Amino acid sequence: MQIKLADSCGFCFGVKRAIRxxxxxxxxxxxxxxxxxxxxxxxxxxxxxxxxxxxxCEIASNSRVIIRTHGxxxxxxxxxxxxxxxxxxxxxxxVTKPQKIAETMSGEGYFVVIYGDRMHPEVKGVLSYAGERxxxxxxxxxxxxxxxxxxxxxxxxxxxxxxxxxxxxxxxxERVSELRIFxxxxxxxxxxxxxxxxLAKEVDMMIIVGGKNSSNTKQLYTIAKEVCSQSxxxxxxxxxxxxxxxxKSVCGISAGASTPDWIINEVIKKAKDF
Amino acid sequence: MQIKLADSCGFCFGVKRAIRxxxxxxxxxxxxxxxxxxxxxxxxxxxxxxxxxxxxCEIASNSRVIIRTHGxxxxxxxxxxxxxxxxxxxxxxxVTKPQKIAETMSGEGYFVVIYGDRMHPEVKGVLSYAGERxxxxxxxxxxxxxxxxxxxxxxxxxxxxxxxxxxxxxxxxERVSELRIFxxxxxxxxxxxxxxxxLAKEVDMMIIVGGKNSSNTKQLYTIAKEVCSQSxxxxxxxxxxxxxxxxKSVCGISAGASTPDWIINEVIKKAKDF
Numbered sequence: 001m002q003i004k005l006a007d008s009c010g011f012c013f014g015v016k017r018a019i020r021x022x023x024x025x026x027x028x029x030x031x032x033x034x035x036x037x038x039x040x041x042x043x044x045x046x047x048x049x050x051x052x053x054x055x056x057c058e059i060a061s062n063s064r065v066i067i068r069t070h071g072x073x074x075x076x077x078x079x080x081x082x083x084x085x086x087x088x089x090x091x092x093x094x095v096t097k098p099q100k101i102a103e104t105m106s107g108e109g110y111f112v113v114i115y116g117d118r119m120h121p122e123v124k125g126v127l128s129y130a131g132e133r134x135x136x137x138x139x140x141x142x143x144x145x146x147x148x149x150x151x152x153x154x155x156x157x158x159x160x161x162x163x164x165x166x167x168x169x170x171x172x173x174e175r176v177s178e179l180r181i182f183x184x185x186x187x188x189x190x191x192x193x194x195x196x197x198x199l200a201k202e203v204d205m206m207i208i209v210g211g212k213n214s215s216n217t218k219q220l221y222t223i224a225k226e227v228c229s230q231s232x233x234x235x236x237x238x239x240x241x242x243x244x245x246x247x248k249s250v251c252g253i254s255a256g257a258s259t260p261d262w263i264i265n266e267v268i269k270k271a272k273d274f
Numbered sequence: 275m276q277i278k279l280a281d282s283c284g285f286c287f288g289v290k291r292a293i294r295x296x297x298x299x300x301x302x303x304x305x306x307x308x309x310x311x312x313x314x315x316x317x318x319x320x321x322x323x324x325x326x327x328x329x330x331c332e333i334a335s336n337s338r339v340i341i342r343t344h345g346x347x348x349x350x351x352x353x354x355x356x357x358x359x360x361x362x363x364x365x366x367x368x369v370t371k372p373q374k375i376a377e378t379m380s381g382e383g384y385f386v387v388i389y390g391d392r393m394h395p396e397v398k399g400v401l402s403y404a405g406e407r408x409x410x411x412x413x414x415x416x417x418x419x420x421x422x423x424x425x426x427x428x429x430x431x432x433x434x435x436x437x438x439x440x441x442x443x444x445x446x447x448e449r450v451s452e453l454r455i456f457x458x459x460x461x462x463x464x465x466x467x468x469x470x471x472x473l474a475k476e477v478d479m480m481i482i483v484g485g486k487n488s489s490n491t492k493q494l495y496t497i498a499k500e501v502c503s504q505s506x507x508x509x510x511x512x513x514x515x516x517x518x519x520x521x522k523s524v525c526g527i528s529a530g531a532s533t534p535d536w537i538i539n540e541v542i543k544k545a546k547d548f
Contacts, residue, residue, distance in 0.1 A: 166447055173440055179455040181447060 001245055001274045004203055005264075006254035008195040009220075012188035014092025015258050018069045021090045022050045028064040029053045031080065032121055034090065035069050035258040036214035039236055043260075059083055069258075071095045071125035094186040095122055098155045099129045101182050105153035106131035110180060113137060113148065115168050116157030120215050123157050139164060140171040148172070153180040159189045159216035159257070161223070188257050189216055196220045196254040200227035203252035205244060208233045209267050210256025217256030224254065237266040245274035275519055275548045278477055279538075280528035282469040283494075286462035288366025289532050292343045295364045296324045302338040303327045305354065306395055308364065309343050309532040310488035313510055317534075333357055343532075345369045345399035368460040369396055372429045373403045375456050379427035380405035384454060387411060387422065389442050390431030394489050397431050413438060414445040422446070427454040433463045433490035433531070435497070462531050463490055470494045470528040474501035477526035479518060482507045483541050484530025491530030498528065511540040519548035 011019075015035050022034055027049035033041055034050070044050040050066070053059050056079050064086040067077070071091040080087060091099075102112050112130035115137055116123040123136055135146045152172055156165045162185055169181050200206050206224040210217025212235060224231040232244055245251065251271050255264045285293075289309050296308055301323035307315055308324070318324040324340070327333050330353050338360040341351070345365040354361060365373075376386050386404035389411055390397040397410055409420045426446055430439045436459055443455050474480050480498040484491025486509060498505040506518055519525065525545050529538045 166444070169447055169453075170440070170444055173443055173455060173457075177457045179453075181453040181455070183451045 001248070001272055002250045003268050003272055004199060004250060004252050005268065006192070006195040006199045006252065008191040009254040010257070010259050010261060010264055012186070012257035014069050014094060014186075014188075018066075018090035018092070019044070021088055022066055023048050025064055025066060025088055026050070028066050028088070029059055030066045030068055031056070031059075031072055031076070032068040032070070034066060036211035036217070036256075037258040037260065037263075038211060039263060040258070040260045056080060056083065062086060064088065066090050068121065069095070070120070070122035071099060072121070073125050073128035075128060092158070092186075094158050094184070095125070098126045098158070098182070098184040101153070101155055101184065102126050102130035102134070105180065106134065110151050110153040111148040113143070113146075113152055113154045113168070113172065114157065115154065115160055115165050117215060120157060122159075122215070126155065126157070137168060140167045143168065143171050148176060150176050151178045152176045153182065155182045155184045157215060158184055158186040159219060160185055161193065161219055162190070189219070192216065192220060192254065192257065193223055196223050197227060199252040199254060200224045200231070203228060203250045204248040205230035206232070206252045206254065207240070207267060207271060208254050208256070209236070209264055210259045211235060214256045214258050217259070220254055220256060228252070234267070236263050237270040240267065240270050240274075242274060245271070275522070275546055276524045277542055277546055278473060278524060278526050279542065280466070280469040280473045280526065282465040283528040284531070284533050284535060284538055286460070286531035288343050288368060288460075292340075292364035292366070293318070295362055296340055297322050299338055299340060299362055300324070302340050302362065303333055304340045304342055305330070305333075305346055305350070306342040306344070308340060310485035310491070310530075311532040311534065311537075312485060313537060314532070314534045330354060330357065336360060338362065340364050342395065343369070344394070344396035345373060346395070347399050347402035349402060366432070366460075368432050368458070369399070372400045372432070372456070372458040375427070375429055375458065376400050376404035376408070379454065380408065384425050384427040385422040387417070387420075387426055387428045387442070387446065388431065389428065389434055389439050391489060394431060396433075396489070400429070400431070411442060414441045417442065417445050422450060424450050425452045426450045427456065429456045429458045431489060432458055432460040433493060434459055435467065435493055436464070463493070466490065466494060466528065466531065467497055471497050471501060473526040473528060474498045474505070477502065477524045478522035479504035480506070480526045480528065481514070481541060481545065482528050482530070483510070483538055484533045485509060488530045488532050491533070494528055494530060502526070508541070510537050511544040514541065514544055514548075516548060519545070
């Protein structure tokens with residue numbers, strides 16, 4: 001099997017930074033999963049003693065705590081500050097940005113619309129900075145049920161698709177008199193999406209590697225599937241199935257921003273042998 | 275001939291206000307044409323001694339000067355202040371708004387895009403408040419030749435069509451990372467356009483009455499023409515032509531925001547007789 005890897009895929013700047021912080025702070029606790037990749041967080045636990053706390057109640061006083069790349073809610077951050085002062089903020093700077101925008105826009109009286117998955121920790125975090133007059137929408141249709149008032153600020157989860165974001169902006173424009181649009185989708189997302197789309201056009205099948213709870217990975221899978229119907233989403237090489245490769249000659253591989261190289265390499269190695 | 279008048283047409287709030295100011299300030303000078311209607315400004319000259327100065331050089335010291343509904347350029351306003359302190363500002367408040375937005379946005383470092391006719395006095399006025407980093411565009415295509423940078427504020431001439439404004443907003447959104455959109459098209463424009471569009475659907479022919487240099491009148495004519503091919507733009511009843519009415523039974527009439535009722539009534543009266 002011939003393998004082609006996407007020109008841009010895998011670890012982004014924010015994830016690399018967070019892992020560096022975790023590796024250099026042995027035996028610390030991450031507030032939620034540091035990144036959306038079980039095997040990598042498992043590696044950090046085994047190799048560096050970095051454990052995950054799923055709730056603030058699990059954190060003992062004065063522990064060293066690392067805030068996850070996706071950021072945490074404002075209230076959680078405040079409570080954390082009462083438990084410990086030893087906090088390392090691994091929130092991706094591209095996530096801190098929409099948090100700050102949400103806070104500023106809310107302060108200036110704008111209704112804040114966030115395009116994203118309302119159950120995703122990044123979105124929960126950003127929403128917590130947006131005050132009472134705010135809503136999360138998954139698509140333009142969801143705007144219909146929301147009363148936004150006449151002055152609206154629109155931001156996006158960093159890992160969403162720009163095409164849907166633009167549709168939401170256009171739908172908002174129809175109904176408000178002032179609209180502020182902040183394109184907070186990060187560059188790594190743009191580049192990985194573009195590279196995945198291009199690669200999917202020239203292969204017989206696509207494998208997307210990444211956490212199934214990873215927003216940007218799911219987005220890559222959606223894009224690959226649009227272009228190449230034979231696309232599969234896996235967390236690691238153990239999920240590869242021989243029948244996917246039957247009758248195919250070129251396999252494209254891409255990976256989410258939270259997928260480490262060692263997992264991608266395992267997948268490449270195994271896929272080659274089919 | 276059966277005549278139907280548009281549900282909303284003729285003098286808007288800003289024009290009524292300006293004429294009230296002119297009538298109550300006999301023998302004053304207007305800086306440019308107070309409104310875009312020659313016959314009405316002629317009436318103000320004959321009945322109230324209100325003359326038009328086309329340039330600041332024509333204004334004697336300490337004259338009473340009325341600023342036109344469309345506003346004037348910032349530099350002209352400053353020079354005017356050196357010639358006289360007796361200034362009455364008849365700038366429509368809906369025009370003052372985009373002037374202020376242009377000034378604020380420019381001050382905050384945004385590139386200012388103005389959708390409008392670059393030769394129109396209102397647009398010249400608004401542009402003068404937007405600083406160096408600003409451009410006027412007549413449509414989305416014109417954006418291609420402009421370097422805007424990454425943070426852009428978009429405003430509109432008060433009398434343009436919202437559909438084109440939204441197209442420009444969408445085109446800008448494709449290329450900038452932060453976009454502020456201010457819908458500065460005024461309500462009277464919306465209402466007159468909507469009423470003209472509705473009327474044009476149910477008649478055999480349309481007459482649009484208004485100054486041929488009036489932006490909102492021209493816009494009404496464009497809209498009428500889109501729906502009803504037999505549409506005509508006239509400044510007053512003298513321009514009506516018998517052959518337009520031949521074989522028609524219902525004539526719709528609409529008028530720009532600067533067209534006085536007495537001109538509309540003359541047109542109705544004459545059209546009825548065809």
